[in-house]
Amino acid sequence: MFSVTVRDHMMIAHSLRGEVFGPAQALHGATYVVDATFRSPTLDPNGIVVDIGRASELLHEVVGGLSYRNLDDEPELAGLNTTTEVLSRLVADRLAERITDGAFGDGGRPSTLMVTLHESHLASAGYERTL
Amino acid sequence: MFSVTVRDHMMIAHSLRGEVFGPAQALHGATYVVDATFRSPTLDPNGIVVDIGRASELLHEVVGGLSYRNLDDEPELAGLNTTTEVLSRLVADRLAERITDGAFGDGGRPSTLMVTLHESHLASAGYERTL
Amino acid sequence: MFSVTVRDHMMIAHSLRGEVFGPAQALHGATYVVDATFRSPTLDPNGIVVDIGRASELLHEVVGGLSYRNLDDEPELAGLNTTTEVLSRLVADRLAERITDGAFGDGGRPSTLMVTLHESHLASAGYERTL
Amino acid sequence: MFSVTVRDHMMIAHSLRGEVFGPAQALHGATYVVDATFRSPTLDPNGIVVDIGRASELLHEVVGGLSYRNLDDEPELAGLNTTTEVLSRLVADRLAERITDGAFGDGGRPSTLMVTLHESHLASAGYERTL
């Protein structure tokens, strides 16, 4: 199995709903360093899973759509508790939509996708799905 | 599949038994930077696998029970060759016991657990098990 | 010259005032991974600049007083543009106050203090001052 | 499942063939920081998957055979597009050959091998195979 991983980041404000979150129930924020891993059992004729440059652009488009925002005020996230797990799935699902829509052109079509959000040097969360 | 990872560390002395270990057969020591990854196919009603804060506390309890010790003198480790692999399993099993005993309360119940011990910037070992 | 560095982090929401900040003028947030370096030309009788454990506690008290907050709403920060540089100075000055007030007891008294805030894997800012 | 990971690096020149690579079609170069992960469901009598020292030597032999070279001029790589994915497979296959030839002696025989090449702080590729 082959894989390619690219990294980007986003800086957001949000609050979390639920007693379990303690002080994180207040409005605060995070830098999420985001890793997206694309896996495929085979390589395309160029010898790649996906082009690293194109994968970086794609990830940048997706995290750029969330960065520098207060996620509590985003209509499209209404009702979501934007935990690190939930945001990992959101980023993965948005990447998957674009890939299904042909973001990688005729190039490699990965079979699975793993997104990891590092919220600090001590904690991260991730979500893995098929494509 | 969702995942949450938290990091802590422990500083121990020990020696290893077996010619293969060369100079590490002498009493020496290590800082192990410890990552514990909890995986679950679903999220709980709060949108989490496990609470990152609670997971960090749990990991700190387990590594705190080993840190600042000479593992060669710990009665409960008698007979164990405390390689990085064996210590990874030990940390994972102690975390698993506590989770089985309700450490995460009614919250998320992860399905698998992966523990990685980084012994330097060049080497690590890990152990993955079901819960 | 000797030095000791300890690391902690804080997660905050804020907005920045000034056209130069572009999209960061909107309410967003950041995880700041915070390094505090204490320097001294000499060691105390224990052979340390400051105790690493005590330095970690001190840093945790200071960053804990800012974390999980919307800095735009903090009365004590009113009028401050909370850039990474300004927050570095704020953390350094709060550490310095506590050291002046005896936070390190009779132990080592560092001569200078450097605080660095890493806002992502790509950018950081810092402030160095005497004690 | 147990695992052991060791790290080394190699510094090479090469060019990539294919329009998708844009400016990387020109002769350029890379430092690849290489992680090799050996996995096994069981430990040997010494309590290890493989000896970390021996695994480090083995990886060093393999990456040393590629480092400080222009891969475009290596007869044994003729016809290969030396993308990060292709090089990951090459390193993995060369490690696998040596393991099959007895590089770990009577010691642990890992069941799978994962090689990851980090080409920058932003991108990596990997290849996983059975042994």
Next chain:
Amino acid sequence: MFSVTVRDHMMIAHSLRGEVFGPAQALHGATYVVDATFRSPTLDPNGIVVDIGRASELLHEVVGGLSYRNLDDEPELAGLNTTTEVLSRLVADRLAERITDGAFGDGGRPSTLMVTLHESHLASAGYERTL
């Protein structure tokens, strides 16, 4: 003293002249992860040394002018032994020229500049100069 640091990278081929370099006398390559630190004793009216976004662009322009090239073939580098130290100075001097030419506009004017090139996880070189 305040500071701001931004990170980028470049991937180049080159060879080094001099017996001391051993195998690095052959054509090979490197990824240099490049940190540029701008220092200033004061902040501008926005509360910054330099805008992190603008500093990142500036660094990207400079490293982009070297990346994906064989430095042995660059006329402007003819006669230079492109060691990590020499390349650090080159990047610093090119940044300094642009700053002198007004790259930061009316904004903060840093007093010193430090450039560090990380050539692997084990080695780096740097150059510091006034502005």
Next chain:
Amino acid sequence: MFSVTVRDHMMIAHSLRGEVFGPAQALHGATYVVDATFRSPTLDPNGIVVDIGRASELLHEVVGGLSYRNLDDEPELAGLNTTTEVLSRLVADRLAERITDGAFGDGGRPSTLMVTLHESHLASAGYERTL
């Protein structure tokens, strides 16, 4: 000012004397990831401060003389409280002795030396001296 930094590590057991150290008064251990930075205002005719390969060997000799040992039992360290600060000075002084004795041959002669010991992902200490 130019600089070159190389990294190595050592794994030791020791105990610390003094109530301030709390649980670290017991026999325990550490992995120290060791960075040595050599600084010089000028480059030698090869365009280097010191050869990175030779600097790495030199550091490896010095940390190899301490690694895989119980420092409490080393006659040459008798009476030393082997804190991270004290060990940083010890490594720096041993490097300095070798440089004075000609370890870098006719090559570059750095003017200062900084040694940093990272004892975990959260703490480090260092010592800087002239040569």
